[in-house]
Amino acid sequence: MDLTHLDEQNKPKMVDIGDKAHTTRKATASGIIETSQDAFNAVMNNTAKKGPVLQTAVIAAIQAAKQTSTLIPMCHPLMLNSINTDIKELPDLPGFKLEVTVKLNDQTGVEMEALTGVSIGLLTIYDMLKAIDKAMVIKHIQLEHKSGGNSGDFNR
Amino acid sequence: MDLTHLDEQNKPKMVDIGDKAHTTRKATASGIIETSQDAFNAVMNNTAKKGPVLQTAVIAAIQAAKQTSTLIPMCHPLMLNSINTDIKELPDLPGFKLEVTVKLNDQTGVEMEALTGVSIGLLTIYDMLKAIDKAMVIKHIQLEHKSGGNSGDFNR
Amino acid sequence: MDLTHLDEQNKPKMVDIGDKAHTTRKATASGIIETSQDAFNAVMNNTAKKGPVLQTAVIAAIQAAKQTSTLIPMCHPLMLNSINTDIKELPDLPGFKLEVTVKLNDQTGVEMEALTGVSIGLLTIYDMLKAIDKAMVIKHIQLEHKSGGNSGDFNR
Amino acid sequence: MDLTHLDEQNKPKMVDIGDKAHTTRKATASGIIETSQDAFNAVMNNTAKKGPVLQTAVIAAIQAAKQTSTLIPMCHPLMLNSINTDIKELPDLPGFKLEVTVKLNDQTGVEMEALTGVSIGLLTIYDMLKAIDKAMVIKHIQLEHKSGGNSGDFNR
Amino acid sequence: MDLTHLDEQNKPKMVDIGDKAHTTRKATASGIIETSQDAFNAVMNNTAKKGPVLQTAVIAAIQAAKQTSTLIPMCHPLMLNSINTDIKELPDLPGFKLEVTVKLNDQTGVEMEALTGVSIGLLTIYDMLKAIDKAMVIKHIQLEHKSGGNSGDFNR
């Protein structure tokens, strides 16, 4: 099993994507934040109806996805075509599920962009609610789907 | 239950910390990445002995902790005093646990900095190993300890 | 009249604030975006009631205020204590007025932070509405109030 | 009238440009800073003849135009082909007019890049002159021309 | 001899690359840090065998190369295809030589990216060793090879 991001001297490298195909690539990642009932209620009962907390999380997720190559050291800078989000309320957990979908027409995949968007989006929810509950847990950050590129499709 | 990060118009705000005490604040956060056996072995069997993959993750975690206020919209810019990391191999999972501890002597806490460091550090491990295993899951990103400040100490 | 930001060789410099007083400094800046009636209505009639467009603008304003020292070349990096915003609907113009207030307890003022927040916030409204109206004009970006520091208070 | 940057849940999104044409796109934006006579004179009488103040503004404008996608939340990262500036002295106002022209060969327009360059360039002039005059006003930030792309040309 | 980065008003500009050929461009730059014997030994005798110090330098070099357009004012944002590094121990100097190679398939060269990577990588070695030796000197930062583009190949 090969560590593609290491060179023959065992140093990290940014791998060469120059010979890979220009194709449409798409990745969806998701993650969950488990909150206390109080924290969940504060979001749901807000007069603006989930507006500010979840809107802030979505914006943070989108901005972070665009910053992936500055955050993850071996990621390539990419000109993302689109970033979409989906937030599901999970009243039984309670908590929230954030899904981020990224599209690109270029020579490498966008899994890391989708995963980074999810991570920072969930951290933003934590930040907005941490005065109520510091014990919240972020869990199940994972790739859901991926298409395009020569490593084939992935569906969890 | 109050959403401290929203103003009376339900807009996000960066809360005023100007009257809070200058005290030593410390926060430790942790998280886990669950890998396949192949991915775990690739890290452990590397001739440089975990060097490049986990070193890259640690550096990414430290750099991300310093970028917290640009990533999490309502976080204050802070002059962190120290950032330390700990990585534990979890051969039974298999996977890795990353812990990040941040210290500051100032007017607000550093929970978000520790959590952001953990999140980006684990995403970096995912990135370095994703050619072997795309199904890895990041889980249990959580605050472990927090001390200093008027909201009191927190121990999970 | 002295150009404080130039040295004796006429090169820009970041001026020395090391001997200035540590005091509470506060600045409020404002600006207006004049829109078409259609663009204004699109914001006001949105089912989420101004939510997404103006919320995005507020978040962009706050994040930009924190980035001032990377955008304005001779500005000092500062640890802002708080950032608050106010948005007024101007149905007669029509358009919107954005006000940003920044506080700091340190050795230099925060006028540029407030003005940068206003500018980027208004540009964000432009961006969110430009599919409807490209002729919108941003006007009257100005300092409203400033207090603290040895240059005295300013009130427009 | 459609808010293109919102999804069906009224959350912001980065719109999909993947199906848009790769064409040459060009945008010119402009804006004015109105100064006091003293501040205007300080720039004009400088021994280096407008050098340092306006040169700093131009450089800040160019660097900001490149940072547009990190500042304006729903903007796409873009590989700008060129950025040019023009500064006109307005002795009768008095003040300065800054114009920024951006070119790109890609799938979306560069209006926001030109407008962001203008805004940050004018704020830099404010910063360089604010020890002389804090009452300066930035006004008339607007799109002048735009060509390329399927929304057609725009000329004010 | 023409200063291509200045316009007819002697202001800096980001030159237009829109008509240049899309070709594979490659640049290698190198530089040396001369250390004391003590500092050199600290790296070589480290139980992790050069691991942490030089690994950190390599990662910093790669991340800096990706940030070139934000650091060097007139550089274009570019989507680099690959970044590789090489570190040579120079026991006789003593010191270390860092080489960075950048590849791109686009309309402008990547000399600045390679040179920026080298500079920040060497500064990182300085930072990691400065508690032992503050007199270290960074020298001979230079372009080694360049290919692709209409200015022809360069070989030192």
Added chain:
Amino acid sequence: MDLTHLDEQNKPKMVDIGDKAHTTRKATASGIIETSQDAFNAVMNNTAKKGPVLQTAVIAAIQAAKQTSTLIPMCHPLMLNSINTDIKELPDLPGFKLEVTVKLNDQTGVEMEALTGVSIGLLTIYDMLKAIDKAMVIKHIQLEHKSGGNSGDFNR
């Protein structure tokens, strides 16, 4: 000889400065770019008399010094009090010498900030002149003076 930036597991860390003294710290670094006669003349004969090329370099140096903690992985974020530059023409080399002086009143030194400013400033001169001369060499980037802090003063 101790590698202060490594922890007991040989991982990089951001060292704890929380117990160090708050004192005035100052550092001056310098470096040289050796150019061809043609490149040197292009700067000196420019109608704006060294204006645009060297002004751009100075601004880039100041902005880079402020970005040090994002570029050098183990550096602390710092609120620099002042940044000054000095450029000397070296007609006999030919070339230019850039000196950057940084001041801070805080708990750690600013050597890296001064050195980073010098490096990026010189790279900017390279960038502005590289159409004339690609063989330029950056040399002798070094700390000149340092005062403040418990490691004592340094004078080359």
